[in-house]
Amino acid sequence: NLSPCRFYLHPEMSDDLVGTHPPGAHSLVAVSVGYFIEDFVDMLCNQKLHQSWELLFHHSVVIICFGIAVLLHQYVGFALVALLVEINSIFLHLRQILLMANLVHTACYRLNSLINLGTYVVFRIATLAWMTRWLFLNRQNVPPATYAVGTVGMAIMTPMNLILFYRLLRSDFLK
Template identity: 90%
Template sequence: FYLHPELTEDLVGWYPPGAHSLVAVSVGYFLEDFVDMLCNQKLHQSWELLFHHSVVIVCFGIAVVLHQYVGFALVALLVEINSIFLHLRQILLMANLVHTTCYRLNSIINLGTYVVFRIATLAWMTHWLFLNRENVPTATYAVGIVGMAIMTPMNIILFYRLLRSDFLKSSRDVQQEKEE
């Protein structure tokens, strides 16, 4: 958006060179991750991410196949900036580094980028869909609204879980940590 400010004027029909490829590669990534989770994780552990990936694959797939809404898909990819910190959090948890400054700093950055790049982006995308209702074909609009209706609550719930896990520890949790 910085390099191509004209993208902000047309999220439907115009996109910069390489943007279509970026969205197509993203579809490939989500497909690969979907199959990997199906093969290597228990369904009760991964159903939310499988559902999330399904929605993204459908929405981004529409942009790739139609060569439209690529700009809108690029906006959605801003969400992935926060994924860097979500993944780092997982790595730190697996390395048992929860009680480190690095984990604490990542937790703060994670929540900050979560609000900016997930919550605010999804809110903006929903707002854009409502504002552009007359310009978006009914089927595409329905997919977009359903996608937002699924992704927004999922992300709010995940935000709450992160907040509770990293910042709102109960007195019982604190007591258990002291005993360990």
Template identity: 90%
Template sequence: MDSLTPGYFLEDFVDMLCNQKLHQSWELLFHHSVVIVCFGIAVLLHQYVGFALVALLVEINSIFLHLRQILLMANLVHTTCYRLNSVINLGTYVVFRIATLAWMTHWLFLNRQNVPPATYAVGTVGMAIMTPMNIILFYRLLRSDFFKSRRDVQREKEE
């Protein structure tokens, strides 16, 4: 692994700063900051590269998250394509985000004696940030795509 991965996240971070409102992108900016630090350590120290590469499995789900955003922007929410993507999105979310983060947390805990304290601290803080963020996003996706509120159902009836 070279500096390509942290470079991508850095470029995306700068792009969001320049082209999006902070209140719309602060969570993703925070996420990118954590990723840049964690991948930066792996690149600079030439250590924990395998661990960092496992973290990239999370990005497989990003394909379906981005497709979801595109379908929303195209106002294709009530289509078979959107519904199919919603199911695949949640499936890949569980496999490639939740399971990967759980494995990474487990590995970090099991190998805590073999990891220098500063690196262990960064990894632990990174997992402590990413795990709740991903659980919250999963809940939002479930609620939005599968469990409509009474208010949403009422709004659709009025339209």
């Protein structure tokens, strides 16, 4: 995830998450839209709906929100903040690989579980909380339609991520 690099290279985005959109940051969000579309189509074609509906729903929300940022050249900084969530995906995917390889009872799986939980709290829960707070504090500066999309997006993503966190906690630590 190159999102932190974009803020380092363009610190002005930290001050203006709405209007600042350097080409590299805009490209990163655009490529991310492409990734989410490709992953959506792949899941639709290769997985049963009852197994993937949550991720399909998640991807739909991300595609809409990031698509707005890409098409309007606005909220690119906010989308980059949202991409911080994907840092945790590295460890979620590694967890899936270790499960498929039947390596649940290994030190590697245990270490990944700890890192996964830590990055989940920092990069998913804390980021989503910060984004919700930012949206609420800046509601006067955000057009009503965009505010509605952002609010609905956060209202969907936050509970989904809290439920997934509980499932991970239950599966890897409370069994």
